[in-house]
Amino acid sequence: MSESLLLAEQQARGEMVRLGASFFQRGYATGSAGNLSMLLADGNLLATPTGSCLGELQGDRLSKVTPEGEWLSGDKPSKEIAFHRALYLNNPDCRAVVHLHSHYLTALSCLQGLDTDNCIRPFTPYVVMRVGDVPVVPYYKPGDGRLAEDLAALAPRYRAFLLANHGPVVVGKSLQEAADNTEELEETARLIFTLGDRPIRYLSDAEVAELRSR
Numbered sequence: 001m002s003e004s005l006l007l008a009e010q011q012a013r014g015e016m017v018r019l020g021a022s023f024f025q026r027g028y029a030t031g032s033a034g035n036l037s038m039l040l041a042d043g044n045l046l047a048t049p050t051g052s053c054l055g056e057l058q059g060d061r062l063s064k065v066t067p068e069g070e071w072l073s074g075d076k077p078s079k080e081i082a083f084h085r086a087l088y089l090n091n092p093d094c095r096a097v098v099h100l101h102s103h104y105l106t107a108l109s110c111l112q113g114l115d116t117d118n119c120i121r122p123f124t125p126y127v128v129m130r131v132g133d134v135p136v137v138p139y140y141k142p143g144d145g146r147l148a149e150d151l152a153a154l155a156p157r158y159r160a161f162l163l164a165n166h167g168p169v170v171v172g173k174s175l176q177e178a179a180d181n182t183e184e185l186e187e188t189a190r191l192i193f194t195l196g197d198r199p200i201r202y203l204s205d206a207e208v209a210e211l212r213s214r
Contacts, residue, residue: 008041012175013059016046019179024055028102028186034167037084038096038175043067047084049075079143086148087171090155096175098182101167104189109136109162119162120188122203127188128211130181131160131170139164160185 016036023029034054037047047063048054052075063077069085071077084097108119115121118133127134135154140147151169154161160170160181168185172178203211 005042009046010059012038012040012046013062015175016048016062017057017059019175020048020054020057023100023179024053028100028183029054030101033101035078035080035084035099036097036175037081039088039094040064044072045081045084045088047077047081050078052078080147082143082145083148083151083169086152087155087169090152091171093173094155094171096172096178097169098172098175098178099167099169100182100186102182102186102189104193105162105168105186106166108189108192109167110165114162114164120185120192122208122211123200124188124191125203125207125211126184128203128208130184131158132212133158134160134162134185137161137163137169139166142166 016038020029020036023034032051032053035048036054037045040046045065045067047065048057049061049063061075063074063081064072065077065081066072067085067088069081080099087094087097108114114136116136119136120127120134122128135158137147137150137154147163151161159172160168162168168182170178170182170185172181
């Protein structure tokens, strides 16, 4: 591997450790829940290992796998790397994936009657501008192959997903972008529960269209 690729990978490992610690320290991740991945300059994927705590990641122990799922180095990757791979393989703009069990989005994922085409009806501009619609993926047990199949089908059209009874999955053109968009979604879910059954002024179709044209 060239010196430039080695340097880029070293920087990527440091960024994943930093963002994982930030998520954990601020309560977005608990225990060993959640996983992160990113596309490296050499075309392989860097991911958090199975059973790892996002607050205690070690750069040299992060998992490195091929896009086809071959484990190259580091600790064993999470079993959920399969759905991460599905997103990369079906969305050329996807360069990173964040999957958390964050409090408010996971609570939202447990509600009945969500609009499966878009579980967050726009009432602030930010989700619209950052991620657009957020479809709901049916419940499957963690690691079930159908999770990857469903995400593969949705990947070309969406940048964020809510796994029923599980939590959010968000993609980005960088790990920082995916992290920022995940936090925006979590804040929006918190607002949903804060507002409760109070009347909400939702954005009109024209207002949403204006945001999407930016």
